[in-house]
Amino acid sequence: xxxxxxxxxxxxxxxxxxxxxxxxxxxxxxxxxxxxxxxxxxxxxxxxxxxxxxxxxxxxxxxxxxxxxxxxxxxxxxxxxxxxxxxxxxxxxxxxxxxxxxxxxxxxxxxxxxxxxxxxxxxxxxxxxxxxxxxxxxxxxxxxxxxxxxxxxxxxxxxxxxxxxxxxxxxxxxxxxxxxxxxxxxxxxxxxxxxxxxxxxxxxxxxxxxxxxxxxxxxxxxxxxxxxxxxxxxxxxxxxxxxxxxxxxxxxxxxxxxxxxxxxxxxxxxxxxxxxxxxxxxxxxxxxxxxxxxxxxxxxxxxxxxxxxxxxxxxxxxxxxxxxxxxxxxxxxxxxxxxxxxxxxxxxxxxxxxxxxxxxxxxxxxxxxxxxxxxxxxxxxxxxxxxxxxxxxxxxxxxxxxxxxxxxxxxxxxxxxxxxxxxxxxxxxxxxxxxxxxxxxxxxxxx
Numbered sequence: 067x068x069x070x071x072x073x074x075x076x077x078x079x080x081x082x083x084x085x086x087x088x089x090x091x092x093x094x095x096x097x098x099x100x101x102x103x104x105x106x107x108x109x110x111x112x113x114x115x116x117x118x119x120x121x122x123x124x125x126x127x128x129x130x131x132x133x134x135x136x137x138x139x140x141x142x143x144x145x146x147x148x149x150x151x152x153x154x155x156x157x158x159x160x161x162x163x164x165x166x167x168x169x170x171x172x173x174x175x176x177x178x179x180x181x182x183x184x185x186x187x188x189x190x191x192x193x194x195x196x197x198x199x200x201x202x203x204x205x206x207x208x209x210x211x212x213x214x215x216x217x218x219x220x221x222x223x224x225x226x227x228x229x230x231x232x233x234x235x236x237x238x239x240x241x242x243x244x245x246x247x248x249x250x251x252x253x254x255x256x257x258x259x260x261x262x263x264x265x266x267x268x269x270x271x272x273x274x275x276x277x278x279x280x281x282x283x284x285x286x287x288x289x290x291x292x293x294x295x296x297x298x299x300x301x302x303x304x305x306x307x308x309x310x311x312x313x314x315x316x317x318x319x320x321x322x323x324x325x326x327x328x329x330x331x332x333x334x335x336x337x338x339x340x341x342x343x344x345x346x347x348x349x350x351x352x353x354x355x356x357x358x359x360x361x362x363x364x365x366x367x368x369x370x371x372x373x374x375x376x377x378x379x380x381x382x383x384x385x386x387x388x389x390x391x392x393x394x395x396x397x398x399x400x401x402x403x404x405x406x407x408x409x410x411x412x413x414x415x416x417x418x419x420x421x422x423x424x425x426x427x428x429x430x431x432x433x434x435x436x437x438x439x440x441x442x443x444x445x446x447x448x449x450x451x452x453x454x455x456x457x458x459x460x461x462x463x464x465x466x467x468x469x470x471x472x473x474x475x476x477x478x479x480x481x482x483x484x485x486x487x488x489x490x491x492x493x494x495x496x497x498x499x500x501x502x503x504x505x506x507x508x509x510x511x512x513x
Contacts, residue, residue: 078103078190079440081433083208084198084219086110086123088155088422089414089429090210091181095154096433097208098191102440106185109197115214116385121195122178123185124155128238128302129352130177130344132159132170132422137495138488140475144423144453145170146495147502148430151454151510155181155426164346165264167256173346201226201410206440208432210413212425213389220390226406227397237304237357240365241382242375244349247341251374257325264343266351268374269328269335270321278371279316282309285364288386302420304386305358320355339372350381358384391471394418400462401445402432411436418461420471427454427474428461446509449501451480451494 079102083094086108094106111121118125133141148156159170162177186193199218201209211219252266270278282305308315317323321337328335344350353369360368362383370376394417397404402417404410413432414425431454435445448455456478472478482493 079206079437080105080204081206081208081436081440082107082202082204083210083433084202085209085211085414085416086185086193087210087212087414088124088425089212089416089419089432090208091124091185092153092155092426092429093208093210093411093413093433093436094185094191095188096430097437098188100434100437102190102437104188104191106191106193107198108193108195109216110195112195113197113216118214120178122175122182123193124158124181125178126172126174126422128357129342129422130164130172130174131166131342132156132172135168135170137499138491140453140473141421141423142168143495143498144427144457144474146499147453148423148427150499150502150506151430153426153430154184155429156423158184164343164348166342167264168260169342171264171342174344176346204409206409206436208411208413208429208436209416210425210429210432211416213391213415215390215416223392227392228406237302237359238382238385239353239356240358240369240380240384241344241350241352242341242369243379243381244351246375246377246379247351248374248376252341253329255326255329259325264348265354266341266374267326267328268339268341268372269323269326269331270337270339270373272336274371274373275317275321275337278368279309279313281368281371282306282360285360285368287364288359288361302357304384305356306360356384359386360384389415389471391416391418393469394461395463395469398462399445400447400458401435402428402458402462403435403439403445409436409439415471418469418471419457421473424457424474427457431458449505452498452502452505453479454502 081097081102081104083090084107086106094104098104110118118127136142137146145156158180159172159177162172162180164171164173185191197216200222252268254266256265308319317337321339323335323338326338340354341351342354344352365383370378398412399405402411411432413428417428419425419428438445450459453474457474460478476491476494479494482490484490484493
């Protein structure tokens with residue numbers, strides 16, 4: 067339907083978007099700017115979640131970083147493609163950016179306020195604060211309720227897809243006050259000196275690292291509840307899970323010291339914990355890679371063993387919360403539309419797009435395809451050699467027995483035969499951006 071007739075009058079097609087997170091906000095904006103009448107449903111503050119702290123749209127709860135801007139990194143390539151396609155949220159993130167090396171790191175409050183204000187004033191878009199308790203029976207809908215989908219909607223969704231939802235746990239990193247960090251111990255700098263800085267670094271000797279790891283392993287943790295499938299997303303494992311895998315797992319993972327030699331040391335640190343600014347004023351710093359389910363008293367005890375954080379004042383503790391997603395390869399087609407109900411699209415982590423940039427990407431595609439479906443156009447499927455195409459093909463076409471959300475990575479793209487990891491990524495990025503530009507000219511520009 068391009069436009070429907072009712073009572074002899076021409077009416078614009080209507081779209082209902084459920085969920086005001088990253089995916090829902092992007093989908094709503096893309097559809098509204100193409101002339102659709104959009105109703106954006108957000109359950110906060112009527113129903114709150116264990117992780118959100120405000121009622122703003124697109125609130126970032128895990129980290130304030132959209133990761134690297136370099137196109138030789140998966141997140142950077144995906145962001146470059148989204149920017150080329152006119153992503154509303156990538157533009158808002160760049161406006162709210164704070165210095166943090168080569169990553170797109172934002173002031174959480176500025177970002178959420180910008181997104182909320184622009185959506186509330188967007189022509190053709192109506193924001194409704196209410197809980198949607200069932201999968202909407204609407205001709206056009208984007209379901210983007212994210213990892214904290216309410217219990218009632220989860221139950222309805224499970225019935226709709228014909229099988230139980232899959233659950234896993236995610237973990238948040240603590241945030242500490244900048245004034246409580248010992249600047250005589252920590253030092254500023256990005257890995258290998260790249261970027262404009264912003265990070266602070268806490269260096270460990272091997273003895274300090276050993277005691278820190280032992281404290282993590284001996285700490286009391288919050289027990290998992292609610293579901294039987296108690297597993298974590300591999301890309302966001304709690305610190306205690308990593309510590310249990312081996313003595314040097316942390317030192318080769320989130321605490322890896324390479325490229326971060328302390329300026330006053332004559333040797334490389336055994337491990338380095340990085341602190342990332344959480345706002346423009348640099349008054350808050352997040353502990354990078356320190357997602358945890360330790361109890362709050364244990365977090366105070368353990369993280370104060372980090373060199374430079376002996377007197378740390380915690381502004382937010384780490385926490386765990388339930389995440390929900392559907393078995394997308396068996397539920398969605400290659401354009402993110404439900405095979406059981408044409409006109410119903412899924413986006414964000416609910417569809418299996420793990421990560422902030424991935425949520426924006428799937429929201430953008432779902433919003434555009436909802437508009438195309440309403441106007442009788444063929445649905446868009448990005449070229450498989452692009453980051454967006456590789457991500458969507460994984461979400462909608464992965465044939466593995468145990469599908470799970472995943473960040474975009476270069477392993478999702480067709481291979482190029484060249485030696486050297488750096489050169490391989492450069493060629494994959496060049497090919498992706500060339501293909502995206504051609505696709506945008508011939509198909510996307512119609513949108």
